[in-house]
Structure formats: C-alpha cells, structure tokens
Amino acid sequence: MYASRKRFVTGFPYIANWTLVEFRREPPLDRVCSLCGVLAAETLWAPCKHVFCRRCFQGLATGEPLCCPVDGVDFSAQQMRLDRSAPELFRQYPVGCKNKGCFHVPTLATYEKHIALCEYQLVLCELCSRRVQVSQVLSHVRNECRRVSAKAEAAKSAYSAPDGAVGGDCAQRPDARVETPLADRCDVVSQELKTLRMTIHDELRSFRTALEEAKASLAEDQRLWKQSTVNAGDETAQLLLLEGETLSRELGAVEEDSPPSSCYVWKVADFARMRQDALEGRTTSFSSDAFYCGGAGYRMYLQGSLGNSTTAGGPCLGLYFVLTAGSFDTSLSWPYAQKTSFVLISTGGTYNIQGDIRPESEGEEWGHCFRKPRPGEDNEGFGFSQFITLDDLANPDYGYIRDNSFTVHFLTELKA
Numbered sequence: 001m002y003a004s005r006k007r008f009v010t011g012f013p014y015i016a017n018w019t020l021v022e023f024r025r026e027p028p029l030d031r032v033c034s035l036c037g038v039l040a041a042e043t044l045w046a047p048c049k050h051v052f053c054r055r056c057f058q059g060l061a062t063g064e065p066l067c068c069p070v071d072g073v074d075f076s077a078q079q080m081r082l083d084r085s086a087p088e089l090f091r092q093y094p095v096g097c098k099n100k101g102c103f104h105v106p107t108l109a110t111y112e113k114h115i116a117l118c119e120y121q122l123v124l125c126e127l128c129s130r131r132v133q134v135s136q137v138l139s140h141v142r143n144e145c146r147r148v149s150a151k152a153e154a155a156k157s158a159y160s161a162p163d164g165a166v167g168g169d170c171a172q173r174p175d176a177r178v179e180t181p182l183a184d185r186c187d188v189v190s191q192e193l194k195t196l197r198m199t200i201h202d203e204l205r206s207f208r209t210a211l212e213e214a215k216a217s218l219a220e221d222q223r224l225w226k227q228s229t230v231n232a233g234d235e236t237a238q239l240l241l242l243e244g245e246t247l248s249r250e251l252g253a254v255e256e257d258s259p260p261s262s263c264y265v266w267k268v269a270d271f272a273r274m275r276q277d278a279l280e281g282r283t284t285s286f287s288s289d290a291f292y293c294g295g296a297g298y299r300m301y302l303q304g305s306l307g308n309s310t311t312a313g314g315p316c317l318g319l320y321f322v323l324t325a326g327s328f329d330t331s332l333s334w335p336y337a338q339k340t341s342f343v344l345i346s347t348g349g350t351y352n353i354q355g356d357i358r359p360e361s362e363g364e365e366w367g368h369c370f371r372k373p374r375p376g377e378d379n380e381g382f383g384f385s386q387f388i389t390l391d392d393l394a395n396p397d398y399g400y401i402r403d404n405s406f407t408v409h410f411l412t413e414l415k416a
Contacts, residue, residue, distance in 0.1 A: 007032060010053070010209060011041030012087050014109045018205060022096040024105055031086060034070055039090070042213070045081040048073040054213050081273055082220075088287040088301075091378070101133075110376055124192075262294040262412045266302050269405040271394075274306045278315035278390055283307025290324060293412040298336060299326025302410055303381050306390065315390035317344075319355070319408065320383030325373040335359065335370040339413040344388060344406065347399030355384050 005026045010017045021039075032039050033053040040053040050070050052060065057080070060066050065074040091109045099120035106114040115121070119135035125145060132140045266288045274284040288302040305318040319342045337359050344353040359370045362382070369382040393400050400406050 007037060007039045009039045009108070011213070012090075012108070013041075014087075014091075015112055017209065019111075020098075021108065021111065022098070024094040024096055027090065027093070031089070039086070041084065041086050043083045043086065045083060046073070047075045047079050054216050055209055058212060058216060081270065085286055089285060113376065262297065262414055264288075264291050264293075264302070264410040264412075266408045266410060267405055268304060268408065271401055271404050271406060275390065275394060278306045278308070281308060287322075292326060292328070293338070294414045296328045296331075297414070298332060298338070298412075299324050299329075302408070303383075304408075305385075309386050311386070316386040317388050317390065317393055318383065318385045319387045320381035321357075321410065322381040323370065323373050323379040325375045325377070329372055334372040335367065337370070341411040342384065342387065343409040343411060344393075344400060345409060347402060351398040351400070353388055355387060357382065 006020055006022045007027065008018050009015060009021055015021075027039055030045075030049065030051055031043065032051065033043065033056055034050040035052060035056045038053050042054055043051045044054070044057045045051055046066075046068050048068050048071055050068050060069070061077060065076055067074050091107065093108045094105050095108050095111055097104050097106065097114060097118055097120070099115075099118050099122070102118055102120040104114060104118070119133065121134045122131045123134050123137065124130070125132055125137065125140060127141065128145050130140070130145070268286060274286075277284050284306045286304050290299055290301040292299050300321050300323050303320045303322055307315055307318075309316040321340065323336055340357040340359075342355045342357075346352055359366075359382075362369075366382060369380050371379065373379050388400075392398060393406065
C-alpha cells in the first residue's frame with residue numbers, strides 16, 4: 001500500500017498551475033507551504049524551518065520584523081531563503097491518474113501528456129448526455145444510447161403499424177424527435193454550468209497568482225541588483241583579477257596536443273544552509289540547468305547531493321551527470337562514450353580535485369545511464385557519491401568555498 005495525498009501544484013513548467021494531483025508518494029513536508037499546503041515551484045524558507053509559497057509570504061511581508069504564523073518566531077526578510085529546486089526534484093515523482101479505473105502511474109512531468117491520451121477520460125454523449133469513457137463512446141451509441149434506441153423504436157412502430165391504426169405523432173413520422181427526459185437534461189445543464197464556473201474560477205485564480213508572483217520576483221530582483229551594486233566596484237575588480245589568474249594557470253597546464261573539450265562551469269550557492277542541513281542529518285539535493293556539450297552535442301544537466309555517507313563515516317558531496325533528450329540526438333553516437341570529468345575548483349587552483357569517468361569501463365550494469373534518452377524521460381544519473389567529504393570541502397585552508405558557494409567545472413572530451 002502507498003500513502004497517497006492530493007495537493008495543488010503551481011509554478012511548474014511542465015504542468016498547469018493549480019492542478020490537483022494525487023501523489024503516490026507523499027512529498028516531503030519541507031517542500032509544501034506550511035499554510036496553504038500547495039506544492040510550489042518556488043518556496044521561501046524561514047529560519048524556523050517553516051516553508052511558504054510566494055502568495056502566502058506576500059501576506060506576511062507587511063512590516064519588520066516578520067512573524068511566523070505557525071510558531072510566532074520573529075525574523076527579517078533578509079533571513080528568508082529562496083528555493084527553486086522543486087521542478088527538477090519532483091520531475092520523476094509518481095502520481096495517480098484522476099480518471100476512475102485508470103491504474104497507470106505517470107510522473108509529475110508526464111501527467112498532462114497521460115491525461116491527454118487516457119482512455120478512461122469521461123465525456124458527455126452528444127445524443128443523450130450520459131457520461132461515458134472516451135474509448136467507449138462508439139460502443140455506447142451503437143448499443144445503449146437512450147436517444148438512438150428511442151428513435152429506432154419509433155421508426156419501427158411507424159413502419160409496422162397497420163392501415164388505419166392510430167399510432168400517434170411519432171408513429172406517423174419516422175423522423176420525429178424524441179426528447180431526453182427533462183430531469184436528465186436539467187442535471188446535465190447544471191453539471192456543465194458547475195464545471196464551467198470552476199474552470200473560470202481556477203483560470204482567474206491562476207492568472208492572479210502568476211501576476212503576483214511576477215511582481216514579487218521583479219521586486220526581489222531589483223532589490224538584489226541594488227544591493228549588489230553598492231560598493232561593488234573594487235570587490236568586482238579583485239574577483240575578476242583573481243579569476244583571470246586562476247584561468248591562466250589552468251590553461252597553461254593544458255598540453256597542446258590534448259583533445260578538444262567542452263567545459264561547463266557550475267556555481268553552487270547557499271553552501272552554509274546545505275552544510276547545516278547535512279550536519280543535522282538531512283540530505284540536500286540540487287541540480288544545474290540543462291546544457292549542450294560543445295554546441296550541437298549531447299544534452300545533459302548536473303546533479304549534486306550533500307548528506308551522510310554510510311561508508312565515508314560522515315557527510316560527503318556527491319556529483320552526477322544526467323543525460324536528457326536533446327535536439328541533436330539523432331545525429332550523435334550512442335551509447336554516450338565521451339571521457340567526462342568533474343573538477344572542484346579551489347582558490348588559486350592549488351587544491352583542485354578531479355574525478356574522471358570513462359563510460360566504456362563502467363560495466364554493463366550501468367549501461368542504461370549512457371543510452372540514448374527517450375523523449376520525456378531522463379536517464380539515471382552517473383557520477384561520484386563521495387567526491388569529497390564535507391570537512392574537506394568546508395576547510396578554509398583548501399579554499400573551495402568563496403562567497404558561500406563552490407564551483408565545479410564539468411569537462412567533456414569531444415571526439416571527432
């Protein structure tokens with residue numbers, strides 16, 4: 001048995017706003033709004049660990065200090081943490097079909113595609129207004145539709161009536177229209193009006209929510225931009241100089257006869273919060289945007305995790321890459337066989353850590369990670385579950401953490 005729970009979802013790029021979804025696995029409580037219970041693509045975390053969607057948070061942000069309505073803890077707006085990882089985290093979450101009798105278990109990302117093709121979807125028969133499954137409409141009209149049956153009986157009576165018999169208006173005219181009973185028609189009209197009213201209400205609410213979220217996002221971006229530009233001239237110049245020196249050392253270390261490669265730079269922010277969660281026994285997962293290797297190449301994205309390891313004896317950083325369907329897959333060689341590397345960058349490049357992956361050497365049990373991705377489905381991620389311990393990652397002597405973030409270079413050797 002599974003613990004199912006219906007929740008509204010909003011803000012996800014692959015499903016309509018305010019869709020009521022039955023989750024086959026209950027989403028973690030720290031991912032749903034502590035007030036309205038909605039599963040939102042963007043959430044704001046208070047220092048007291050309660051979570052709010054943007055709409056509920058806007059109702060709280062009426063002054064300073066802010067007060068959590070759940071436990072009464074005061075905090076400032078600067079202490080709130082914005083989380084946008086839900087769309088990737090819940091992409092493969094199993095959900096149930098809304099149609100009665102359908103036992104297919106799509107993922108949240110494929111839910112709308114399944115609903116569009118589900119044979120258990122109910123529709124109204126245009127002839128008698130009875131609710132039937134879309135796959136059974138033709139059979140219903142041929143075998144059991146009340147209006148079709150009534151018209152057939154009327155036509156049969158008209159043609160079989162003896163001369164001089166009084167068969168009524170329907171008996172005299174085979175094409176006479178037999179009306180559906182008034183009670184059935186009223187029920188159908190009432191149901192249609194109710195459905196229309198709910199649809200209009202949901203669309204209006206979705207539009208208002210999207211508008212408020214857009215306003216809040218714009219205001220937040222303006223605030224961050226103003227904050228970042230204050231006294232940032234000297235600091236920016238120093239950072240650019242340091243980055244330039246680091247890149248020069250790295251480029252100088254590359255041999256001239258090395259094969260061409262593609263480099264994706266991934267900067268992971270909010271390290272302090274992830275470190276605290278790991279020390280308290282919670283695993284934090286995060287991912288990058290999708291990207292192409294070397295222009296018209298393989299499409300993929302990176303995943304990471306920071307949490308306890310059963311073999312390392314403490315929290316570790318895990319790094320993985322995930323192949324996903326791209327626009328150029330038909331022209332590429334499969335399975336994926338490029339030499340791939342993760343490089344954790346330290347300040348000055350002195351303590352860089354590199355981990356190499358050679359797909360052809362990983363064994364058949366991992367072959368599904370490198371196959372050609374199916375449309376709408378991502379491959380299983382492959383990489384390192386213990387790339388570096390949390391203690392070494394946070395050690396200031398190694399210089400991996402700068403401005404509460406760390407940087408990973410993802411290198412892909414481009415084969416001719």
